[in-house]
Amino acid sequence: MKLSYNTNGFARFSIEETVETLGRLGYEGVEIARTHRVDELNKQDRGKLLKLIKSVGLQVASIQGGNPYLDEKFAKARIDLAVELECPVVSLGCGRLIMDESKRESIWVEVRDAFRELSKYAAQKGVIPVIEPEPPVFLAGERGQVCERLIGRSEDAERMFREVGVDNLGLLIDIGHVYVMEENVLSVIEKFGKKIVHVHMEDIVDRMHFHFLPGTGMVDFEGVVRALAKIGYKKFLSIELEAHVWDPKKAALESIQYMDSLLYKLGLK
Numbered sequence: 001m002k003l004s005y006n007t008n009g010f011a012r013f014s015i016e017e018t019v020e021t022l023g024r025l026g027y028e029g030v031e032i033a034r035t036h037r038v039d040e041l042n043k044q045d046r047g048k049l050l051k052l053i054k055s056v057g058l059q060v061a062s063i064q065g066g067n068p069y070l071d072e073k074f075a076k077a078r079i080d081l082a083v084e085l086e087c088p089v090v091s092l093g094c095g096r097l098i099m100d101e102s103k104r105e106s107i108w109v110e111v112r113d114a115f116r117e118l119s120k121y122a123a124q125k126g127v128i129p130v131i132e133p134e135p136p137v138f139l140a141g142e143r144g145q146v147c148e149r150l151i152g153r154s155e156d157a158e159r160m161f162r163e164v165g166v167d168n169l170g171l172l173i174d175i176g177h178v179y180v181m182e183e184n185v186l187s188v189i190e191k192f193g194k195k196i197v198h199v200h201m202e203d204i205v206d207r208m209h210f211h212f213l214p215g216t217g218m219v220d221f222e223g224v225v226r227a228l229a230k231i232g233y234k235k236f237l238s239i240e241l242e243a244h245v246w247d248p249k250k251a252a253l254e255s256i257q258y259m260d261s262l263l264y265k266l267g268l269k
């Protein structure tokens with residue numbers, strides 16, 4: 001298993017500085033979030049970026065593709081970008097927010113069709129699209145409202161895989177999200193097995209959806225890594241600490257120290 005870091009934690013830094021930092025810290029991958037609009041660079045600058053990424057010993061682990069059901073053009077542009085940056089995975093998210101429960105099924109159909117269309121597009125390009133279950137969000141406002149995501153729990157992902165009906169759509173399992181949703185992370189990993197093609201790592205405290213540094217909360221990282229090893233997972237563990245924007249270098253350093261020690265302890269380093 002290889003370690004990567006999500007650029008959403010480096011929102012205040014340029015993509016170049018982020019990549020150089022991650023390379024220096026010993027990461028093997030960089031995950032490009034929407035915070036870094038690399039798709040807006042011209043072809044020559046994208047080529048230069050790929051060269052820089054390789055020169056510091058990184059590869060692009062995954063690219064976030066936005067909200068395909070809202071902006072298909074953006075998602076396709078991110079798939080094209082993945083091809084150019086030699087990135088194997090593009091994340092298509094968790095479907096729309098459910099603001100009104102009576103609209104859940106019509107939203108489901110709309111999102112399912114968008115996933116199917118984009119999976120076919122990605123297949124032609126040799127990129128693996130993934131969906132990522134996400135916990136509900138609290139929307140502040142006059143009354144305040146807790147809104148579920150279309151794909152929140154593992155059974156939602158299972159139903160989506162079944163109904164989209166294509167082979168290449170995979171799962172991005174965000175370990176913290178599984179804890180927030182109170183599912184058993186070890187059974188979820190075992191259940192999806194080879195469907196898991198990308199992993200987000202962060203710690204969780206009191207089932208609150210806030211991404212803490214690995215090793216500072218309730219997540220059983222040793223159990224998680226053992227379970228991933230058991231299903232033969234050899235791809236990226238991508239640290240995702242989007243709120244640690246003020247000192248992301250420290251967050252990235254402490255995360256890789258923790259994860260490296262764990263991988264070493266388990267004979268995986």
Ligand SMILES: [Mn+2]
Nearest residue numbers: 132174200240
């Ligand atoms: Mn995530």
